[in-house]
Amino acid sequence: xxxxxxxxxxxxxxxxxxxGRIRAETPLLVAVVALVGYLTLLPLAYLxxxxxxxxxxxxxxxxxxxxxxxxxGELVWNSLLFAFGSTVLAVTVxxxxxxxxxxxxxxxxxxxxxxxxxxLVVPGVLYTIAWIFLASPRIGALNKLLEPVFGPGAxxxxxxxxxxxxxxxxxxxxxxxxxxxxxxSMDPALEEAAVSSGAGPLTxxxxxxxxxxxxxxxxxxxxxxxxxxxxxxxxALLGLPDGTWVFTSRIWRSLAEYPPAYGQAxxxxxxxxxxxxxxxxxxxxxxxxxxxxxxxxxxxxxxxxVQLGAWRWPATAAVLIYVVLAAxxxxxxxxxxxTQPFYSSPSxxxxxxxxxxxxxxxxxxxxxxxxxKNSLLLGLGCATAVMLSMAVVSWLLVRTRIRGRWLVxxxxxxxxxxxxxxxxxxxxxxxxxxxxxxxxxxxxxxxAYFTRFMPYGIRSSSISMAQIGxxxxxxxxxxxxxxxxxxxxxxxxxxxxxxxAGWIYIMLVSLRELxxxxxxxxxxxxxxxxxxxxxxxxxxxxxxxALGLLMVLVTGALAAAAYRLSVRLGVRGA
Amino acid sequence: MLxxxxxxxxxxxxxxxxxxxxxxxxxxxxFFTLLGPSGCGKTTTLRCLAGxxxxxxxxxxxxxxxxxSGEAGINVRAxxxxxxxxxxxxxxxxxxxxxxxxxxxxxxVPRGRRMSRPQIRKRVEQVLNVIxxxxxxxxxxxxxxxxxxxRLALARALVMEPPLLLLxxxxxxxxxxxxxxxxxxxxxxxxxxxxxxxxxxHDQVEALAMSNTIAIMAEGRIEQVGRPRDVYQHPASxxxxxxxxxxxxxxxxxxxxxxxxxxxxxxxxxxxxxSSSAAFAPGSRVLVVVRPEHVALSTNNLxxxxxxxxxxxxxxxxxxxxxHVVSVGALTVRARTAPSASVVHGTEVSIEFAPExxxxxxxxx
Numbered sequence: 001x002x003x004x005x006x007x008x009x010x011x012x013x014x015x016x017x018x019x020g021r022i023r024a025e026t027p028l029l030v031a032v033v034a035l036v037g038y039l040t041l042l043p044l045a046y047l048x049x050x051x052x053x054x055x056x057x058x059x060x061x062x063x064x065x066x067x068x069x070x071x072x073g074e075l076v077w078n079s080l081l082f083a084f085g086s087t088v089l090a091v092t093v094x095x096x097x098x099x100x101x102x103x104x105x106x107x108x109x110x111x112x113x114x115x116x117x118x119x120l121v122v123p124g125v126l127y128t129i130a131w132i133f134l135a136s137p138r139i140g141a142l143n144k145l146l147e148p149v150f151g152p153g154a155x156x157x158x159x160x161x162x163x164x165x166x167x168x169x170x171x172x173x174x175x176x177x178x179x180x181x182x183x184x185s186m187d188p189a190l191e192e193a194a195v196s197s198g199a200g201p202l203t204x205x206x207x208x209x210x211x212x213x214x215x216x217x218x219x220x221x222x223x224x225x226x227x228x229x230x231x232x233x234x235x236a237l238l239g240l241p242d243g244t245w246v247f248t249s250r251i252w253r254s255l256a257e258y259p260p261a262y263g264q265a266x267x268x269x270x271x272x273x274x275x276x277x278x279x280x281x282x283x284x285x286x287x288x289x290x291x292x293x294x295x296x297x298x299x300x301x302x303x304x305x306v307q308l309g310a311w312r313w314p315a316t317a318a319v320l321i322y323v324v325l326a327a328x329x330x331x332x333x334x335x336x337x338x339t340q341p342f343y344s345s346p347s348x349x350x351x352x353x354x355x356x357x358x359x360x361x362x363x364x365x366x367x368x369x370x371x372x373k374n375s376l377l378l379g380l381g382c383a384t385a386v387m388l389s390m391a392v393v394s395w396l397l398v399r400t401r402i403r404g405r406w407l408v409x410x411x412x413x414x415x416x417x418x419x420x421x422x423x424x425x426x427x428x429x430x431x432x433x434x435x436x437x438x439x440x441x442x443x444x445x446x447x448a449y450f451t452r453f454m455p456y457g458i459r460s461s462s463i464s465m466a467q468i469g470x471x472x473x474x475x476x477x478x479x480x481x482x483x484x485x486x487x488x489x490x491x492x493x494x495x496x497x498x499x500x501a502g503w504i505y506i507m508l509v510s511l512r513e514l515x516x517x518x519x520x521x522x523x524x525x526x527x528x529x530x531x532x533x534x535x536x537x538x539x540x541x542x543x544x545x546a547l548g549l550l551m552v553l554v555t556g557a558l559a560a561a562a563y564r565l566s567v568r569l570g571v572r573g574a
Numbered sequence: 575m576l577x578x579x580x581x582x583x584x585x586x587x588x589x590x591x592x593x594x595x596x597x598x599x600x601x602x603x604x605f606f607t608l609l610g611p612s613g614c615g616k617t618t619t620l621r622c623l624a625g626x627x628x629x630x631x632x633x634x635x636x637x638x639x640x641x642x643s644g645e646a647g648i649n650v651r652a653x654x655x656x657x658x659x660x661x662x663x664x665x666x667x668x669x670x671x672x673x674x675x676x677x678x679x680x681x682x683v684p685r686g687r688r689m690s691r692p693q694i695r696k697r698v699e700q701v702l703n704v705i706x707x708x709x710x711x712x713x714x715x716x717x718x719x720x721x722x723x724x725r726l727a728l729a730r731a732l733v734m735e736p737p738l739l740l741l742x743x744x745x746x747x748x749x750x751x752x753x754x755x756x757x758x759x760x761x762x763x764x765x766x767x768x769x770x771x772x773x774x775x776h777d778q779v780e781a782l783a784m785s786n787t788i789a790i791m792a793e794g795r796i797e798q799v800g801r802p803r804d805v806y807q808h809p810a811s812x813x814x815x816x817x818x819x820x821x822x823x824x825x826x827x828x829x830x831x832x833x834x835x836x837x838x839x840x841x842x843x844x845x846x847x848x849s850s851s852a853a854f855a856p857g858s859r860v861l862v863v864v865r866p867e868h869v870a871l872s873t874n875n876l877x878x879x880x881x882x883x884x885x886x887x888x889x890x891x892x893x894x895x896x897x898h899v900v901s902v903g904a905l906t907v908r909a910r911t912a913p914s915a916s917v918v919h920g921t922e923v924s925i926e927f928a929p930e931x932x933x934x935x936x937x938x939x
Contacts, residue, residue: 401586469663469665471661471662471663471665472665472667474624474626474652474659474661474665475659475661475665475667475727475730476667476678476682477625477626477651477652477653478624478625478626478652478653478655478657478658478659478731478740479653479678479679479682479730479734480653480654480656480679480682480683480734481653481678481679481682482653482682483653485682489678489682490667493669494667494668494669
């Protein structure tokens with residue numbers, strides 16, 4: 001055998017590669033990391049600068065103004081109570097539903113699964129308005145129905161409790177999705193062991209299932225709490241008339257004043273950001289610790305549903321009540337309103353004057369058609385761009401031991417802590433001043449959506465990347481495949497079900513995005529949620545309802561089609 | 575053919591190196607086995623050969639080509655080494671069918687050097703034929719049984735006609751019967767194709783049955799290298815004696831050295847004449863190695879004098895043999911006999927073994 005090569009000994013590179021050779025995939029990795037850093041850090045830097053500097057001089061005046069004008073205590077209290085209440089409601093409902101639908105022998109499981117997700121395809125602004133139609137003290141359909149018994153205005157949706165109810169119901173599908181995934185990945189043998197040890201279904205759930213689900217549960221609670229703290233539509237539409245202020249509605253008010261109080265908004269935004277950051281930090285720490293708890297074995301198992309026995313019908317009834325409350329009633333009231341020539345509470349008289357004129361009007365509305373095109377373009381484009389780039393980032397996070405990769409993970413996940421309004425105001429000022437012609441085009445919305453939904457992308461692609469056995473990739477390398485061939489021909493196809501799931505979710509949230517868009521759109525670049533918002537402010541309720549229903553139908557169809565596609569692409573044993 | 579020198583691999587956070595400066599050579603067309611318990615560094619060594627782990631120091635050369643050199647800063651990437659690799663979990667790509675799995679290595683060759691489609695088809699069919707999977711060519715990879723997946727992984731590793739085939743515990747996921755069948759099959763293929771193979775296993779039966787050479791590893795080091803027969807008959811250390819085949823170890827002191835490398839050893843079971851290739855000075859402490867199958871139990875020859883009287887503490891029926899655990903004074907001796915010669919539990923026995931079946935290893939310091 002030959003002698004050791006005579007080349008002079010070289011020190012190993014920092015990354016641990018002898019000779020510090022640059023690898024073929026390095027430019028791509030650097031590019032996506034730079035993109036993530038740019039999108040996340042620039043708005044944050046702007047935000048800090050805006051809140052602490054007045055025309056270049058450091059100041060704390062904005063904080064003084066922001067917190068002296070209003071009762072700080074009440075603001076914080078309302079924000080926390082709203083976030084806490086709606087999170088508790090959403091997680092309780094979502095977890096219960098997920099267990100019943102995924103793990104038990106409740107009848108019509110597929111139908112219930114779909115029904116539980118309906119609120120997900122209803123944009124927040126539309127959902128909130130539907131609940132105003134249902135439970136406004138003056139015009140609400142439910143109140144008219146209950147008037148003979150409880151007197152006028154029995155349910156007041158314009159209150160903190162109303163806000164919690166609506167936000168909680170709207171967030172529940174997210175908790176349902178997160179928990180359903182966790183329940184599905186749990187080895188049912190663990191539960192069966194409990195049952196064969198003599199535990200009833202309830203005891204097995206409480207003593208075995210729930211403790212095993214704790215990591216997923218805490219993660220869901222934190223994600224939902226962050227979402228609730230940042231919620232804009234519900235506090236703006238339900239809280240403002242009543243004077244129930246939370247951080248998001250204060251920011252909105254500061255910006256709606258003339259001239260807009262950017263500094264003050266920045267001061268509120270920083271507090272909100274801090275709250276959300278605490279949540280994100282807790283979530284990151286917990287999910288890091290939870291790894292040891294993984295119950296996913298990778299071995300194929302066919303879960304045998306838990307026999308509910310006598311609990312079968314009560315469980316079914318509870319699920320149906322939820323479906324009626326969260327999906328059927330809001331959609332029904334929208335359907336009714338959309339067929340009226342002008343808004344009126346549901347009545348027999350109203351049924352006799354039904355008309356399709358508002359649907360006809362929609363088709364002739366140029367602004368609306370343009371908005372629909374914009375929304376679709378942004379939804380499809382953003383979902384695709386995010387998932388593809390985050391698939392590359394997740395490879396970097398999951399598969400390499402490059403130092404500082406946790407920083408990239410943090411940067412890609414951080415936007416989940418940036419409330420939509422805050423991102424909106426930051427982007428507005430950045431691109432108003434930037435020398436690139438981005439403001440006034442769809443690109444500013446694209447950048448905003450990409451930034452906001454990057455966290456969902458990185459999470460779903462990291463999870464699917466982690467589920468692919470490392471040896472599937474290594475065997476490709478051993479077969480002579482380059483990094484790019486391996487990524488394209490092995491990893492992407494195997495990740496596809498997970499990527500499509502993330503893609504569907506991002507498309508859905510893009511289509512209903514309002515809180516960022518409302519600050520940075522310019523006439524001609526409206527999206528559908530903006531049109532709905534404007535119709536509400538103008539009192540064009542029937543047109544709004546018709547538009548909203550169509551939007552729900554289209555997004556629902558899109559999501560269903562994409563879901564079927566992902567099932568077809570799904571690979572067993574991956 | 576393959577030369578490994580001073581290979582070291584440390585993992586982040588690991589206190590001791592996973593591979594601690596090992597060296598070995600594998601000759602052309604030989605079947606070389608790394609045998610050891612889990613965590614001994616055998617798989618890490620294999621992964622270093624494949625280029626999936628980067629060693630911290632050492633050299634790896636294959637047929638004169640340097641694959642890794644810590645000193646010269648050379649590390650050929652896994653994809654450029656052109657070796658065949660079979661994983662313990664097979665690593666069959668579930669989104670491809672049987673044909674595509676095998677064809678993959680041929681289709682990722684850079685465009686200039688790539689075979690044409692008909693050539694690829696022909697080559698894949700040829701390999702599937704050799705490996706007896708030709709009838710399942712269009713089947714989804716996930717529809718195969720464990721044994722078939724195993725063959726598929728082998729076909730994929732062999733399709734490039736690699737100079738070196740690396741196998742990482744390929745039989746450990748199969749059931750006992752299939753494992754035996756595949757053992758024979760694997761050996762047949764290796765011999766027919768004349769491919770040099772490095773095989774990793776924790777199963778001594780596999781290692782003894784298949785290998786030309788075995789290297790027994792413990793804690794990142796190679797304890798002994800040799801032909802299967804040598805390793806079994808003349809273990810070099812207590813670890814090897816214990817790990818390969820199991821052994822009774824009897825304390826003793828060398829009395830004198832006789833001609834033909836025979837040592838007279840004083841033990842609790844009397845004076846034994848044991849041959850050994852290793853040299854021992856008179857007076858040094860040694861262990862006498864006696865394989866359980868060489869220990870016979872006798873019930874009608876109970877002599878009290880020489881410390882070989884004992885009582886059977888337990889038995890284990892294995893079908894073709896019976897394992898006995900016998901307590902003899904302070905010692906516990908294992909004996910494996912034919913079922914016809916087995917003794918029931920509780921019986922007083924005297925144990926017998928022929929010194930020519932014994933060997934000596936140095937007593938641990």
